[in-house]
Amino acid sequence: MSIEDQYDALFKALGHRVRRRILDLIKDGPKTTGALCKTLTELDRCTVMQHLSVMEKAGLVVVERRGRERWNHLDALPIHDLQTRWIGPYAAHAITMLDDISRLAGTDAPTADIADKSNA
Amino acid sequence: MSIEDQYDALFKALGHRVRRRILDLIKDGPKTTGALCKTLTELDRCTVMQHLSVMEKAGLVVVERRGRERWNHLDALPIHDLQTRWIGPYAAHAITMLDDISRLAGTDAPTADIADKSNA
DNA sequence: TTATAATGTTATAAAATTATAACATGTCAA
DNA sequence: TTGACATGTTATAATTTTATAACATTATAA
Known part of the structure:
Protein backbone atom coordinates (compact mmCIF):
# COMPACT_ATOMS: atom_id res chain seq x y z
CA MET A 1 0.00 0.00 0.00
CA SER A 2 1.53 3.29 -1.14
CA ILE A 3 1.63 6.40 0.97
CA GLU A 4 -1.00 7.96 -1.28
CA ASP A 5 -3.24 4.95 -0.67
CA GLN A 6 -2.78 5.47 3.06
CA TYR A 7 -3.67 9.15 2.82
CA ASP A 8 -6.72 8.26 0.75
CA ALA A 9 -7.84 5.70 3.32
CA LEU A 10 -7.17 8.00 6.27
CA PHE A 11 -8.79 11.15 4.91
CA LYS A 12 -11.72 9.08 3.73
CA ALA A 13 -12.11 7.47 7.14
CA LEU A 14 -12.07 10.89 8.80
CA GLY A 15 -14.41 12.40 6.22
CA HIS A 16 -17.67 11.14 7.68
CA ARG A 17 -19.14 12.57 10.87
CA VAL A 18 -20.40 9.19 12.06
CA ARG A 19 -16.86 7.85 11.92
CA ARG A 20 -15.46 10.86 13.75
CA ARG A 21 -18.17 10.30 16.35
CA ILE A 22 -17.05 6.68 16.72
CA LEU A 23 -13.47 7.86 17.19
CA ASP A 24 -14.69 10.09 20.02
CA LEU A 25 -16.59 7.19 21.55
CA ILE A 26 -13.53 4.94 21.70
CA LYS A 27 -11.01 7.67 22.47
CA ASP A 28 -10.95 7.00 26.20
CA GLY A 29 -11.12 3.24 25.95
CA PRO A 30 -12.23 0.44 23.64
CA LYS A 31 -15.90 -0.39 23.18
CA THR A 32 -17.69 -3.41 21.79
CA THR A 33 -19.61 -3.09 18.57
CA GLY A 34 -22.81 -3.67 20.51
CA ALA A 35 -22.04 -0.81 22.89
CA LEU A 36 -21.38 1.51 19.94
CA CYS A 37 -24.66 0.51 18.33
CA LYS A 38 -26.53 1.29 21.55
CA THR A 39 -25.19 4.85 21.34
CA LEU A 40 -25.63 5.28 17.58
CA THR A 41 -29.34 4.42 17.71
CA GLU A 42 -30.07 6.20 14.44
CA LEU A 43 -27.98 3.68 12.50
CA ASP A 44 -28.39 0.05 11.65
CA ARG A 45 -25.88 -2.31 13.23
CA CYS A 46 -24.58 -3.28 9.77
CA THR A 47 -23.95 0.35 8.94
CA VAL A 48 -21.94 0.77 12.12
CA MET A 49 -19.91 -2.31 11.22
CA GLN A 50 -19.24 -0.95 7.73
CA HIS A 51 -18.01 2.30 9.22
CA LEU A 52 -15.78 0.35 11.59
CA SER A 53 -14.44 -1.58 8.63
CA VAL A 54 -13.53 1.65 6.83
CA MET A 55 -11.72 2.82 9.95
CA GLU A 56 -9.97 -0.51 10.36
CA LYS A 57 -8.66 -0.31 6.79
CA ALA A 58 -7.28 3.14 7.57
CA GLY A 59 -5.53 1.72 10.65
CA LEU A 60 -7.56 3.89 13.01
CA VAL A 61 -9.38 1.03 14.67
CA VAL A 62 -7.70 -2.09 15.96
CA VAL A 63 -9.97 -5.00 16.76
CA GLU A 64 -9.50 -7.30 19.67
CA ARG A 65 -11.76 -10.35 19.79
CA ARG A 66 -12.71 -11.57 23.23
CA GLY A 67 -15.08 -14.52 23.20
CA ARG A 68 -18.11 -13.47 21.24
CA GLU A 69 -17.34 -9.80 21.69
CA ARG A 70 -15.40 -7.49 19.40
CA TRP A 71 -13.57 -4.71 21.18
CA ASN A 72 -12.81 -1.73 18.99
CA HIS A 73 -9.66 0.13 20.03
CA LEU A 74 -8.58 3.52 18.76
CA ASP A 75 -5.10 3.81 17.28
CA ALA A 76 -4.39 7.50 16.81
CA LEU A 77 -0.87 6.98 15.46
CA MET B 1 -22.58 25.61 7.83
CA SER B 2 -21.77 23.76 11.05
CA ILE B 3 -18.28 22.84 12.12
CA GLU B 4 -19.06 19.20 11.34
CA ASP B 5 -20.11 20.22 7.83
CA GLN B 6 -16.78 22.00 7.46
CA TYR B 7 -14.82 18.98 8.65
CA ASP B 8 -16.81 16.79 6.25
CA ALA B 9 -16.05 19.13 3.35
CA LEU B 10 -12.38 19.47 4.25
CA PHE B 11 -11.59 15.81 4.86
CA LYS B 12 -13.53 14.92 1.74
CA ALA B 13 -11.59 17.46 -0.30
CA LEU B 14 -8.30 16.06 0.99
CA GLY B 15 -9.41 12.47 0.54
CA HIS B 16 -8.66 12.19 -3.18
CA ARG B 17 -5.13 12.01 -4.54
CA VAL B 18 -5.96 14.11 -7.59
CA ARG B 19 -7.10 16.93 -5.33
CA ARG B 20 -4.01 16.67 -3.15
CA ARG B 21 -1.99 16.79 -6.36
CA ILE B 22 -3.81 19.97 -7.36
CA LEU B 23 -3.01 21.48 -3.96
CA ASP B 24 0.66 20.76 -4.60
CA LEU B 25 0.41 22.33 -8.03
CA ILE B 26 -0.97 25.63 -6.72
CA LYS B 27 1.02 25.65 -3.48
CA ASP B 28 3.70 27.99 -4.77
CA GLY B 29 1.39 30.24 -6.73
CA PRO B 30 -2.02 30.28 -8.42
CA LYS B 31 -2.61 28.52 -11.72
CA THR B 32 -5.31 28.76 -14.33
CA THR B 33 -7.64 25.85 -14.86
CA GLY B 34 -6.14 25.38 -18.30
CA ALA B 35 -2.62 25.16 -16.89
CA LEU B 36 -3.78 22.54 -14.38
CA CYS B 37 -5.42 20.52 -17.14
CA LYS B 38 -2.21 20.57 -19.14
CA THR B 39 -0.47 18.90 -16.22
CA LEU B 40 -3.26 16.48 -15.35
CA THR B 41 -3.38 15.00 -18.84
CA GLU B 42 -4.99 11.78 -17.67
CA LEU B 43 -8.17 13.64 -16.68
CA ASP B 44 -10.91 15.37 -18.61
CA ARG B 45 -11.12 19.14 -18.16
CA CYS B 46 -14.60 18.77 -16.64
CA THR B 47 -13.27 16.33 -14.08
CA VAL B 48 -10.56 18.78 -13.07
CA MET B 49 -13.19 21.50 -12.71
CA GLN B 50 -15.34 19.25 -10.54
CA HIS B 51 -12.37 18.56 -8.29
CA LEU B 52 -11.69 22.29 -8.10
CA SER B 53 -15.31 22.82 -7.15
CA VAL B 54 -15.03 20.31 -4.29
CA MET B 55 -11.94 22.13 -3.06
CA GLU B 56 -13.61 25.51 -3.42
CA LYS B 57 -16.52 24.35 -1.27
CA ALA B 58 -14.04 23.25 1.37
CA GLY B 59 -12.45 26.71 1.27
CA LEU B 60 -9.12 25.32 0.05
CA VAL B 61 -9.26 27.01 -3.33
CA VAL B 62 -10.08 30.64 -3.87
CA VAL B 63 -10.92 31.65 -7.41
CA GLU B 64 -9.88 34.88 -9.00
CA ARG B 65 -11.38 35.63 -12.39
CA ARG B 66 -9.19 37.62 -14.75
CA GLY B 67 -10.66 38.15 -18.16
CA ARG B 68 -11.41 34.79 -19.60
CA GLU B 69 -9.04 33.07 -17.21
CA ARG B 70 -9.74 31.52 -13.86
CA TRP B 71 -6.84 31.64 -11.45
CA ASN B 72 -7.02 29.03 -8.71
CA HIS B 73 -5.35 30.11 -5.48
CA LEU B 74 -4.55 27.87 -2.55
CA ASP B 75 -5.86 28.90 0.85
CA ALA B 76 -4.20 26.64 3.41
CA LEU B 77 -5.84 28.30 6.41
C1' DT C 1 -27.19 -28.94 25.43
C1' DT C 2 -29.76 -25.43 24.10
C1' DA C 3 -31.64 -20.76 24.02
C1' DT C 4 -29.86 -16.48 23.34
C1' DA C 5 -26.65 -12.86 22.88
C1' DA C 6 -22.96 -10.87 19.98
C1' DT C 7 -21.06 -10.67 15.87
C1' DG C 8 -20.23 -12.08 10.87
C1' DT C 9 -21.72 -12.63 5.89
C1' DT C 10 -24.12 -11.87 1.67
C1' DA C 11 -27.21 -9.37 -1.00
C1' DT C 12 -29.34 -5.27 -2.41
C1' DA C 13 -31.27 -0.57 -2.54
C1' DA C 14 -30.40 4.32 -2.32
C1' DA C 15 -27.40 8.06 -2.60
C1' DA C 16 -23.17 10.35 -3.64
C1' DT C 17 -18.91 10.74 -6.19
C1' DT C 18 -16.03 10.57 -10.26
C1' DA C 19 -15.45 10.90 -15.11
C1' DT C 20 -17.01 12.33 -19.86
C1' DA C 21 -19.52 14.38 -23.58
C1' DA C 22 -21.94 17.96 -25.83
C1' DC C 23 -23.10 22.36 -26.05
C1' DA C 24 -23.00 27.43 -24.31
C1' DT C 25 -20.89 31.72 -22.84
C1' DG C 26 -17.60 35.26 -22.45
C1' DT C 27 -13.14 37.40 -23.79
C1' DC C 28 -9.20 38.56 -26.40
C1' DA C 29 -6.67 39.77 -30.48
C1' DA C 30 -6.14 40.16 -35.29
C1' DT D 1 -16.45 41.77 -35.92
C1' DT D 2 -15.06 37.44 -36.04
C1' DG D 3 -12.39 33.39 -35.09
C1' DA D 4 -10.26 31.04 -31.53
C1' DC D 5 -9.30 30.38 -26.74
C1' DA D 6 -10.63 29.71 -21.86
C1' DT D 7 -14.03 28.58 -19.13
C1' DG D 8 -19.02 27.49 -17.73
C1' DT D 9 -23.27 24.50 -17.86
C1' DT D 10 -26.12 20.52 -18.28
C1' DA D 11 -26.69 15.78 -18.87
C1' DT D 12 -25.39 11.22 -18.18
C1' DA D 13 -22.68 6.94 -17.42
C1' DA D 14 -19.80 4.31 -14.30
C1' DT D 15 -18.25 3.58 -9.84
C1' DT D 16 -18.17 3.87 -4.93
C1' DT D 17 -20.26 4.70 -0.54
C1' DT D 18 -23.88 4.42 2.77
C1' DA D 19 -27.71 2.12 4.69
C1' DT D 20 -30.61 -1.92 5.51
C1' DA D 21 -32.38 -6.70 5.48
C1' DA D 22 -32.06 -11.55 5.90
C1' DC D 23 -29.66 -15.22 7.23
C1' DA D 24 -25.32 -17.60 9.36
C1' DT D 25 -21.88 -18.41 12.87
C1' DT D 26 -19.83 -18.50 17.39
C1' DA D 27 -19.76 -18.31 22.34
C1' DT D 28 -21.85 -17.96 26.86
C1' DA D 29 -24.77 -19.15 30.58
C1' DA D 30 -28.62 -21.38 32.45
Missing part, protein backbone atom coordinates in the same frame (compact mmCIF):
# COMPACT_ATOMS: atom_id res chain seq x y z
CA PRO A 78 -1.94 7.22 11.82
CA ILE A 79 -3.41 10.63 12.66
CA HIS A 80 -0.16 11.66 14.29
CA ASP A 81 1.80 10.58 11.24
CA LEU A 82 -0.64 12.38 8.98
CA GLN A 83 -0.07 15.54 10.95
CA THR A 84 3.69 15.17 10.84
CA ARG A 85 3.99 14.35 7.16
CA TRP A 86 1.13 16.14 5.46
CA ILE A 87 -1.09 18.40 7.54
CA GLY A 88 1.76 20.03 9.43
CA PRO A 89 3.64 21.23 6.36
CA TYR A 90 0.48 22.66 4.84
CA ALA A 91 -0.49 24.35 8.10
CA ALA A 92 3.00 25.86 8.17
CA HIS A 93 2.49 27.01 4.62
CA ALA A 94 -0.65 28.87 5.68
CA ILE A 95 1.35 30.71 8.33
CA THR A 96 4.11 31.55 5.87
CA MET A 97 1.56 33.08 3.54
CA LEU A 98 0.09 35.12 6.39
CA ASP A 99 3.54 36.36 7.32
CA ASP A 100 4.21 37.29 3.70
CA ILE A 101 0.96 39.22 3.52
CA SER A 102 1.75 40.97 6.78
CA ARG A 103 5.19 41.95 5.58
CA LEU A 104 3.82 43.23 2.31
CA ALA A 105 1.17 45.24 4.16
CA GLY A 106 3.67 46.40 6.77
CA THR A 107 1.36 45.31 9.58
CA ASP A 108 1.36 42.58 12.21
CA ALA A 109 -0.11 39.19 11.47
CA PRO A 110 -3.81 38.81 12.23
CA THR A 111 -5.25 37.81 15.58
CA ALA A 112 -4.59 34.87 17.85
CA ASP A 113 -6.78 32.03 16.56
CA ILE A 114 -5.43 32.14 13.05
CA ALA A 115 -1.83 33.10 13.67
CA ASP A 116 -1.36 30.85 16.72
CA LYS A 117 1.59 28.56 16.05
CA SER A 118 1.60 26.95 19.50
CA ASN A 119 -0.34 23.83 18.69
CA ALA A 120 1.21 20.78 20.32
CA PRO B 78 -8.63 25.72 6.65
CA ILE B 79 -5.90 23.07 6.92
CA HIS B 80 -4.22 25.06 9.66
CA ASP B 81 -7.49 25.34 11.55
CA LEU B 82 -8.15 21.65 11.07
CA GLN B 83 -4.79 20.89 12.59
CA THR B 84 -5.35 23.19 15.51
CA ARG B 85 -8.86 22.08 16.36
CA TRP B 86 -9.04 18.45 15.35
CA ILE B 87 -5.89 16.73 14.11
CA GLY B 88 -3.62 18.22 16.77
CA PRO B 89 -5.61 16.95 19.74
CA TYR B 90 -5.82 13.47 18.26
CA ALA B 91 -2.12 13.44 17.43
CA ALA B 92 -1.44 14.45 21.03
CA HIS B 93 -3.69 11.63 22.14
CA ALA B 94 -1.53 9.16 20.22
CA ILE B 95 1.54 10.42 22.06
CA THR B 96 -0.19 10.18 25.41
CA MET B 97 -1.08 6.57 24.71
CA LEU B 98 2.52 5.79 23.74
CA ASP B 99 3.75 7.38 26.96
CA ASP B 100 1.24 5.34 28.96
CA ILE B 101 2.39 2.15 27.29
CA SER B 102 6.02 3.01 27.90
CA ARG B 103 5.37 3.71 31.57
CA LEU B 104 3.45 0.47 31.96
CA ALA B 105 6.23 -1.45 30.28
CA GLY B 106 8.91 0.44 32.19
CA THR B 107 10.76 1.18 28.96
CA ASP B 108 11.45 4.23 26.85
CA ALA B 109 9.05 5.29 24.17
CA PRO B 110 9.66 3.82 20.71
CA THR B 111 11.98 5.33 18.18
CA ALA B 112 12.11 8.77 16.61
CA ASP B 113 9.58 8.75 13.81
CA ILE B 114 6.67 7.76 15.99
CA ALA B 115 7.52 9.44 19.25
CA ASP B 116 8.77 12.67 17.72
CA LYS B 117 6.76 15.53 19.17
CA SER B 118 8.71 18.28 17.43
CA ASN B 119 6.32 18.94 14.58
CA ALA B 120 6.05 22.61 13.76
Whole structure:
Protein backbone atom coordinates (compact mmCIF):
# COMPACT_ATOMS: atom_id res chain seq x y z
CA MET A 1 0.00 0.00 0.00
CA SER A 2 1.53 3.29 -1.14
CA ILE A 3 1.63 6.40 0.97
CA GLU A 4 -1.00 7.96 -1.28
CA ASP A 5 -3.24 4.95 -0.67
CA GLN A 6 -2.78 5.47 3.06
CA TYR A 7 -3.67 9.15 2.82
CA ASP A 8 -6.72 8.26 0.75
CA ALA A 9 -7.84 5.70 3.32
CA LEU A 10 -7.17 8.00 6.27
CA PHE A 11 -8.79 11.15 4.91
CA LYS A 12 -11.72 9.08 3.73
CA ALA A 13 -12.11 7.47 7.14
CA LEU A 14 -12.07 10.89 8.80
CA GLY A 15 -14.41 12.40 6.22
CA HIS A 16 -17.67 11.14 7.68
CA ARG A 17 -19.14 12.57 10.87
CA VAL A 18 -20.40 9.19 12.06
CA ARG A 19 -16.86 7.85 11.92
CA ARG A 20 -15.46 10.86 13.75
CA ARG A 21 -18.17 10.30 16.35
CA ILE A 22 -17.05 6.68 16.72
CA LEU A 23 -13.47 7.86 17.19
CA ASP A 24 -14.69 10.09 20.02
CA LEU A 25 -16.59 7.19 21.55
CA ILE A 26 -13.53 4.94 21.70
CA LYS A 27 -11.01 7.67 22.47
CA ASP A 28 -10.95 7.00 26.20
CA GLY A 29 -11.12 3.24 25.95
CA PRO A 30 -12.23 0.44 23.64
CA LYS A 31 -15.90 -0.39 23.18
CA THR A 32 -17.69 -3.41 21.79
CA THR A 33 -19.61 -3.09 18.57
CA GLY A 34 -22.81 -3.67 20.51
CA ALA A 35 -22.04 -0.81 22.89
CA LEU A 36 -21.38 1.51 19.94
CA CYS A 37 -24.66 0.51 18.33
CA LYS A 38 -26.53 1.29 21.55
CA THR A 39 -25.19 4.85 21.34
CA LEU A 40 -25.63 5.28 17.58
CA THR A 41 -29.34 4.42 17.71
CA GLU A 42 -30.07 6.20 14.44
CA LEU A 43 -27.98 3.68 12.50
CA ASP A 44 -28.39 0.05 11.65
CA ARG A 45 -25.88 -2.31 13.23
CA CYS A 46 -24.58 -3.28 9.77
CA THR A 47 -23.95 0.35 8.94
CA VAL A 48 -21.94 0.77 12.12
CA MET A 49 -19.91 -2.31 11.22
CA GLN A 50 -19.24 -0.95 7.73
CA HIS A 51 -18.01 2.30 9.22
CA LEU A 52 -15.78 0.35 11.59
CA SER A 53 -14.44 -1.58 8.63
CA VAL A 54 -13.53 1.65 6.83
CA MET A 55 -11.72 2.82 9.95
CA GLU A 56 -9.97 -0.51 10.36
CA LYS A 57 -8.66 -0.31 6.79
CA ALA A 58 -7.28 3.14 7.57
CA GLY A 59 -5.53 1.72 10.65
CA LEU A 60 -7.56 3.89 13.01
CA VAL A 61 -9.38 1.03 14.67
CA VAL A 62 -7.70 -2.09 15.96
CA VAL A 63 -9.97 -5.00 16.76
CA GLU A 64 -9.50 -7.30 19.67
CA ARG A 65 -11.76 -10.35 19.79
CA ARG A 66 -12.71 -11.57 23.23
CA GLY A 67 -15.08 -14.52 23.20
CA ARG A 68 -18.11 -13.47 21.24
CA GLU A 69 -17.34 -9.80 21.69
CA ARG A 70 -15.40 -7.49 19.40
CA TRP A 71 -13.57 -4.71 21.18
CA ASN A 72 -12.81 -1.73 18.99
CA HIS A 73 -9.66 0.13 20.03
CA LEU A 74 -8.58 3.52 18.76
CA ASP A 75 -5.10 3.81 17.28
CA ALA A 76 -4.39 7.50 16.81
CA LEU A 77 -0.87 6.98 15.46
CA PRO A 78 -1.94 7.22 11.82
CA ILE A 79 -3.41 10.63 12.66
CA HIS A 80 -0.16 11.66 14.29
CA ASP A 81 1.80 10.58 11.24
CA LEU A 82 -0.64 12.38 8.98
CA GLN A 83 -0.07 15.54 10.95
CA THR A 84 3.69 15.17 10.84
CA ARG A 85 3.99 14.35 7.16
CA TRP A 86 1.13 16.14 5.46
CA ILE A 87 -1.09 18.40 7.54
CA GLY A 88 1.76 20.03 9.43
CA PRO A 89 3.64 21.23 6.36
CA TYR A 90 0.48 22.66 4.84
CA ALA A 91 -0.49 24.35 8.10
CA ALA A 92 3.00 25.86 8.17
CA HIS A 93 2.49 27.01 4.62
CA ALA A 94 -0.65 28.87 5.68
CA ILE A 95 1.35 30.71 8.33
CA THR A 96 4.11 31.55 5.87
CA MET A 97 1.56 33.08 3.54
CA LEU A 98 0.09 35.12 6.39
CA ASP A 99 3.54 36.36 7.32
CA ASP A 100 4.21 37.29 3.70
CA ILE A 101 0.96 39.22 3.52
CA SER A 102 1.75 40.97 6.78
CA ARG A 103 5.19 41.95 5.58
CA LEU A 104 3.82 43.23 2.31
CA ALA A 105 1.17 45.24 4.16
CA GLY A 106 3.67 46.40 6.77
CA THR A 107 1.36 45.31 9.58
CA ASP A 108 1.36 42.58 12.21
CA ALA A 109 -0.11 39.19 11.47
CA PRO A 110 -3.81 38.81 12.23
CA THR A 111 -5.25 37.81 15.58
CA ALA A 112 -4.59 34.87 17.85
CA ASP A 113 -6.78 32.03 16.56
CA ILE A 114 -5.43 32.14 13.05
CA ALA A 115 -1.83 33.10 13.67
CA ASP A 116 -1.36 30.85 16.72
CA LYS A 117 1.59 28.56 16.05
CA SER A 118 1.60 26.95 19.50
CA ASN A 119 -0.34 23.83 18.69
CA ALA A 120 1.21 20.78 20.32
CA MET B 1 -22.58 25.61 7.83
CA SER B 2 -21.77 23.76 11.05
CA ILE B 3 -18.28 22.84 12.12
CA GLU B 4 -19.06 19.20 11.34
CA ASP B 5 -20.11 20.22 7.83
CA GLN B 6 -16.78 22.00 7.46
CA TYR B 7 -14.82 18.98 8.65
CA ASP B 8 -16.81 16.79 6.25
CA ALA B 9 -16.05 19.13 3.35
CA LEU B 10 -12.38 19.47 4.25
CA PHE B 11 -11.59 15.81 4.86
CA LYS B 12 -13.53 14.92 1.74
CA ALA B 13 -11.59 17.46 -0.30
CA LEU B 14 -8.30 16.06 0.99
CA GLY B 15 -9.41 12.47 0.54
CA HIS B 16 -8.66 12.19 -3.18
CA ARG B 17 -5.13 12.01 -4.54
CA VAL B 18 -5.96 14.11 -7.59
CA ARG B 19 -7.10 16.93 -5.33
CA ARG B 20 -4.01 16.67 -3.15
CA ARG B 21 -1.99 16.79 -6.36
CA ILE B 22 -3.81 19.97 -7.36
CA LEU B 23 -3.01 21.48 -3.96
CA ASP B 24 0.66 20.76 -4.60
CA LEU B 25 0.41 22.33 -8.03
CA ILE B 26 -0.97 25.63 -6.72
CA LYS B 27 1.02 25.65 -3.48
CA ASP B 28 3.70 27.99 -4.77
CA GLY B 29 1.39 30.24 -6.73
CA PRO B 30 -2.02 30.28 -8.42
CA LYS B 31 -2.61 28.52 -11.72
CA THR B 32 -5.31 28.76 -14.33
CA THR B 33 -7.64 25.85 -14.86
CA GLY B 34 -6.14 25.38 -18.30
CA ALA B 35 -2.62 25.16 -16.89
CA LEU B 36 -3.78 22.54 -14.38
CA CYS B 37 -5.42 20.52 -17.14
CA LYS B 38 -2.21 20.57 -19.14
CA THR B 39 -0.47 18.90 -16.22
CA LEU B 40 -3.26 16.48 -15.35
CA THR B 41 -3.38 15.00 -18.84
CA GLU B 42 -4.99 11.78 -17.67
CA LEU B 43 -8.17 13.64 -16.68
CA ASP B 44 -10.91 15.37 -18.61
CA ARG B 45 -11.12 19.14 -18.16
CA CYS B 46 -14.60 18.77 -16.64
CA THR B 47 -13.27 16.33 -14.08
CA VAL B 48 -10.56 18.78 -13.07
CA MET B 49 -13.19 21.50 -12.71
CA GLN B 50 -15.34 19.25 -10.54
CA HIS B 51 -12.37 18.56 -8.29
CA LEU B 52 -11.69 22.29 -8.10
CA SER B 53 -15.31 22.82 -7.15
CA VAL B 54 -15.03 20.31 -4.29
CA MET B 55 -11.94 22.13 -3.06
CA GLU B 56 -13.61 25.51 -3.42
CA LYS B 57 -16.52 24.35 -1.27
CA ALA B 58 -14.04 23.25 1.37
CA GLY B 59 -12.45 26.71 1.27
CA LEU B 60 -9.12 25.32 0.05
CA VAL B 61 -9.26 27.01 -3.33
CA VAL B 62 -10.08 30.64 -3.87
CA VAL B 63 -10.92 31.65 -7.41
CA GLU B 64 -9.88 34.88 -9.00
CA ARG B 65 -11.38 35.63 -12.39
CA ARG B 66 -9.19 37.62 -14.75
CA GLY B 67 -10.66 38.15 -18.16
CA ARG B 68 -11.41 34.79 -19.60
CA GLU B 69 -9.04 33.07 -17.21
CA ARG B 70 -9.74 31.52 -13.86
CA TRP B 71 -6.84 31.64 -11.45
CA ASN B 72 -7.02 29.03 -8.71
CA HIS B 73 -5.35 30.11 -5.48
CA LEU B 74 -4.55 27.87 -2.55
CA ASP B 75 -5.86 28.90 0.85
CA ALA B 76 -4.20 26.64 3.41
CA LEU B 77 -5.84 28.30 6.41
CA PRO B 78 -8.63 25.72 6.65
CA ILE B 79 -5.90 23.07 6.92
CA HIS B 80 -4.22 25.06 9.66
CA ASP B 81 -7.49 25.34 11.55
CA LEU B 82 -8.15 21.65 11.07
CA GLN B 83 -4.79 20.89 12.59
CA THR B 84 -5.35 23.19 15.51
CA ARG B 85 -8.86 22.08 16.36
CA TRP B 86 -9.04 18.45 15.35
CA ILE B 87 -5.89 16.73 14.11
CA GLY B 88 -3.62 18.22 16.77
CA PRO B 89 -5.61 16.95 19.74
CA TYR B 90 -5.82 13.47 18.26
CA ALA B 91 -2.12 13.44 17.43
CA ALA B 92 -1.44 14.45 21.03
CA HIS B 93 -3.69 11.63 22.14
CA ALA B 94 -1.53 9.16 20.22
CA ILE B 95 1.54 10.42 22.06
CA THR B 96 -0.19 10.18 25.41
CA MET B 97 -1.08 6.57 24.71
CA LEU B 98 2.52 5.79 23.74
CA ASP B 99 3.75 7.38 26.96
CA ASP B 100 1.24 5.34 28.96
CA ILE B 101 2.39 2.15 27.29
CA SER B 102 6.02 3.01 27.90
CA ARG B 103 5.37 3.71 31.57
CA LEU B 104 3.45 0.47 31.96
CA ALA B 105 6.23 -1.45 30.28
CA GLY B 106 8.91 0.44 32.19
CA THR B 107 10.76 1.18 28.96
CA ASP B 108 11.45 4.23 26.85
CA ALA B 109 9.05 5.29 24.17
CA PRO B 110 9.66 3.82 20.71
CA THR B 111 11.98 5.33 18.18
CA ALA B 112 12.11 8.77 16.61
CA ASP B 113 9.58 8.75 13.81
CA ILE B 114 6.67 7.76 15.99
CA ALA B 115 7.52 9.44 19.25
CA ASP B 116 8.77 12.67 17.72
CA LYS B 117 6.76 15.53 19.17
CA SER B 118 8.71 18.28 17.43
CA ASN B 119 6.32 18.94 14.58
CA ALA B 120 6.05 22.61 13.76
C1' DT C 1 -27.19 -28.94 25.43
C1' DT C 2 -29.76 -25.43 24.10
C1' DA C 3 -31.64 -20.76 24.02
C1' DT C 4 -29.86 -16.48 23.34
C1' DA C 5 -26.65 -12.86 22.88
C1' DA C 6 -22.96 -10.87 19.98
C1' DT C 7 -21.06 -10.67 15.87
C1' DG C 8 -20.23 -12.08 10.87
C1' DT C 9 -21.72 -12.63 5.89
C1' DT C 10 -24.12 -11.87 1.67
C1' DA C 11 -27.21 -9.37 -1.00
C1' DT C 12 -29.34 -5.27 -2.41
C1' DA C 13 -31.27 -0.57 -2.54
C1' DA C 14 -30.40 4.32 -2.32
C1' DA C 15 -27.40 8.06 -2.60
C1' DA C 16 -23.17 10.35 -3.64
C1' DT C 17 -18.91 10.74 -6.19
C1' DT C 18 -16.03 10.57 -10.26
C1' DA C 19 -15.45 10.90 -15.11
C1' DT C 20 -17.01 12.33 -19.86
C1' DA C 21 -19.52 14.38 -23.58
C1' DA C 22 -21.94 17.96 -25.83
C1' DC C 23 -23.10 22.36 -26.05
C1' DA C 24 -23.00 27.43 -24.31
C1' DT C 25 -20.89 31.72 -22.84
C1' DG C 26 -17.60 35.26 -22.45
C1' DT C 27 -13.14 37.40 -23.79
C1' DC C 28 -9.20 38.56 -26.40
C1' DA C 29 -6.67 39.77 -30.48
C1' DA C 30 -6.14 40.16 -35.29
C1' DT D 1 -16.45 41.77 -35.92
C1' DT D 2 -15.06 37.44 -36.04
C1' DG D 3 -12.39 33.39 -35.09
C1' DA D 4 -10.26 31.04 -31.53
C1' DC D 5 -9.30 30.38 -26.74
C1' DA D 6 -10.63 29.71 -21.86
C1' DT D 7 -14.03 28.58 -19.13
C1' DG D 8 -19.02 27.49 -17.73
C1' DT D 9 -23.27 24.50 -17.86
C1' DT D 10 -26.12 20.52 -18.28
C1' DA D 11 -26.69 15.78 -18.87
C1' DT D 12 -25.39 11.22 -18.18
C1' DA D 13 -22.68 6.94 -17.42
C1' DA D 14 -19.80 4.31 -14.30
C1' DT D 15 -18.25 3.58 -9.84
C1' DT D 16 -18.17 3.87 -4.93
C1' DT D 17 -20.26 4.70 -0.54
C1' DT D 18 -23.88 4.42 2.77
C1' DA D 19 -27.71 2.12 4.69
C1' DT D 20 -30.61 -1.92 5.51
C1' DA D 21 -32.38 -6.70 5.48
C1' DA D 22 -32.06 -11.55 5.90
C1' DC D 23 -29.66 -15.22 7.23
C1' DA D 24 -25.32 -17.60 9.36
C1' DT D 25 -21.88 -18.41 12.87
C1' DT D 26 -19.83 -18.50 17.39
C1' DA D 27 -19.76 -18.31 22.34
C1' DT D 28 -21.85 -17.96 26.86
C1' DA D 29 -24.77 -19.15 30.58
C1' DA D 30 -28.62 -21.38 32.45
